[in-house]
Structures are given as C-alpha cells and as structure tokens.
Amino acid sequence: MIAEKLHTIKSNLPQHVTLIAVSKTKPETAIMEAYRAGHRDFGENKVQEMTTKHENLPKDIKWHMIGHVQRNKVKYMAPFVHMIHGVDSLKLLKEIEKQAKKQDRVINCLLQMHIAKEESKFGLDEAELKELLASEAFNQMKHVRVKGLMGMATFTDKQEVIQSEFSYLNQLFESLKKDQKSWPQLSMEVLSMGMSGDYELAVTCGSTMVRIGSSIFGERNYQ
Ligand SMILES: *Cc1c(COP(=O)(O)O)cnc(C)c1O
Numbered sequence: 690m691i692a693e694k695l696h697t698i699k700s701n702l703p704q705h706v707t708l709i710a711v712s713k714t715k716p717e718t719a720i721m722e723a724y725r726a727g728h729r730d731f732g733e734n735k736v737q738e739m740t741t742k743h744e745n746l747p748k749d750i751k752w753h754m755i756g757h758v759q760r761n762k763v764k765y766m767a768p769f770v771h772m773i774h775g776v777d778s779l780k781l782l783k784e785i786e787k788q789a790k791k792q793d794r795v796i797n798c799l800l801q802m803h804i805a806k807e808e809s810k811f812g813l814d815e816a817e818l819k820e821l822l823a824s825e826a827f828n829q830m831k832h833v834r835v836k837g838l839m840g841m842a843t844f845t846d847k848q849e850v851i852q853s854e855f856s857y858l859n860q861l862f863e864s865l866k867k868d869q870k871s872w873p874q875l876s877m878e879v880l881s882m883g884m885s886g887d888y889e890l891a892v893t894c895g896s897t898m899v900r901i902g903s904s905i906f907g908e909r910n911y912q
Contacts, residue, residue, distance in 0.1 A: 691719060692726035694905045702899070706892055709753050711884075711902030713738065714909045717745055723905070724750065730771075732900050736762035743769050755839075755900055757811050760784040764791075772797040774839040774881050774900075777811050779821045782833060789832035796832065799839040799881050802861065804854040806843045815861065822872065830874050837879030837897075838862050842887055851887050855894035858882055862895070 699708055711732040712720050720731060720742065729749060733739035734756025743752055743766075751771035758775055766773075767788035776782055776798045789796040800821070803812030813821065821827055840858045842851040859880060866877040883891025883899035891899060903909065 691722040691905060695723055695726055695728055698901060698904060701889075703892065705897060707879075707898045709755070709881075709898060709900045710905050711755065711900050712742070712906060713756075713902065715902075715906045717742060719906050720746060720750075732774075732902070736766050739770075740765050753900075763788045767792050767794070767796065770796060772799065772836065772879075774799045775801045775811065776835075777801045777803075777813050779824055779826060782821070782830070783826055786830045786832050794832065795834050797836045798833050799837050799879060800835060802838055802840045802858055804840040804842060804858050806850070812840065818861075822875075827874065828872070833874060835872075835875050835877075837877050837881065838865070839881035841884070842882070842891075848890065851890055852894060855882055855887075855891050855896070859895035 695710065702708060707730060709730045709732040710723050710728055713734045724747060730751045730753060732753040732755040733742065736758065739752055739754060752769060753772050753774060754766060754770055755774045758773060758781060760781055763784045773785060773796060782798065785796055785798060800818060801812040803814055838858060838861060842854045845851065862877065862880045869875040869877050879898050880896050881898040881900065882896045885901050885904040888899040888901060
C-alpha cells in the first residue's frame with residue numbers, strides 16, 4: 690500500500706523535485722515499508738520521536754526536521770539530522786551553529802518564511818529575514834548552511850490564495866539566489882513548499898521539495 694502510493698506520487702513529480710515522506714506519528718514498520726521501496730528522505734516534527742526512530746532504523750535514512758524546533762532540543766538531533774526546515778530565528782540558528790560545531794558538522798537549514806494569512810503559523814517576515822542575513826552573528830557562522838526557504842500556505846480551499854502565497858515565496862527564493870554570493874553560508878538550492886493537499890500547485894509555483902504525509906501513510910490519529 691505505502692510503496693504503491695509512494696510510487697504514484699513520485700511518478701507525478703518532476704525529476705528535480707525531492708519528496709520528503711512525512712512519517713510523524715507513524716510506526717517504524719510504516720517507515721520500513723517505504724524504505725524497502727527505496728525511499729530515504731523522511732520528515733518528522735518532534736525531535737524526541739525523530740531521535741528514537743533514528744536510533745532504531747537504518748543509518749542511511751536522511752532525517753528532515755520539519756516542525757517548530759525548541760532551542761534546548763537541538764543538541765539531540767545535531768549528530769544526525771540531515772536538514773532542519775523550520776529555522777525562524779537567529780537565536781535558533783545560533784544554537785544550531787553551536788551544536789553543529791560540537792559535532793564537527795555542517796548542518797543544512799532552511800529559513801521558514803511566514804506566508805500564510807493565519808497568525809498561528811511560524812516563520813520570518815521579509816524584514817526579519819534581511820535582519821538575520823545582515824547580522825554579524827550569521828556572517829560568522831561556519832557550521833550551518835542555509836540551503837533555501839520553507840513555507841506553509843494558508844489552510845484554505847481557495848486555490849488563488851495558496852497560489853499567491855507560494856508564488857511570493859518563490860520570488861523571494863529567486864531574489865535571494867541572485868544575491869547569494871554575498872554570503873558563504875548561503876547556497877540556495879531548496880524551496881520546500883507543498884503538502885498532501887497542495888503539492889501539485891506548489892510544484893507549478895517552483896517548489897523543489899514537497900513534504901507529504903497523509904497521502905502516503907494515511908490520515909494521522911492524534912491522541
Ligand atoms: C505534517 C506536516 C506535513 C505533511 O502534511 P500532510 O498533509 O499529511 O501531507 C508537511 N509539512 C509540515 C511542516 C508538517 O508539519
């Protein structure tokens with residue numbers, strides 16, 4: 690079942706788009722089903738859950754932290770995390786730099802931008818992004834690499850709203866890509882946008898990485 694769904698989604702995605710299978714709340718058996726079908730990129734939104742799964746599962750899995758990260762949890766994932774998608778403050782980035790240095794690693798990060806109308810969604814606005822990039826602390830970092838941007842659209846049926854939010858994020862991504870030579874810490878390759886309900890639209894708006902959970906693993910049950 691999982692293998693078939695993965696296959697169907699992958700065959701509908703352009704070659705340059707990476708699929709992150711979002712396995713949060715799902716058992717390790719489900720991840721292994723996808724793994725045996727050749728899949729390696731998985732997304733989790735809780736550090737504790739991701740760390741436990743990392744310990745129990747094959748070590749060539751690339752773990753993506755897609756949720757909101759508390760600074761005091763960074764140390765637990767610093768030894769193994771492949772990419773942190775939800776970086777939305779300089780404070781958090783400083784902690785990632787510190788923990789990555791301890792591990793003698795460079796950790797891939799995406800800056801999460803606030804593009805939705807909803808108040809509740811995390812992320813930076815454009816002014817905060819510029820401020821972060823201009824800060825001395827950022828410019829001295831050697832153990833983080835900002836690989837791109839991440840964003841979540843408003844939860845709505847209105848396609849034109851979602852499309853305008855994704856297009857806005859894409860413009861921001863492209864403009865930063867043009868200027869990236871000013872920062873050795875920047876290497877703009879990834880635009881992480883699109884989930885089960887909106888990934889096709891996200892891809893038409895320039896997404897290079899989609900994060901899909903329920904369309905692969907089924908609906909989640911939260912207690
Ligand atoms: C849960 C989650 C997803 C996947 O959502 P689905 O609708 O199940 O595809 C994608 N991105 C983030 C940040 C998430 O928390």
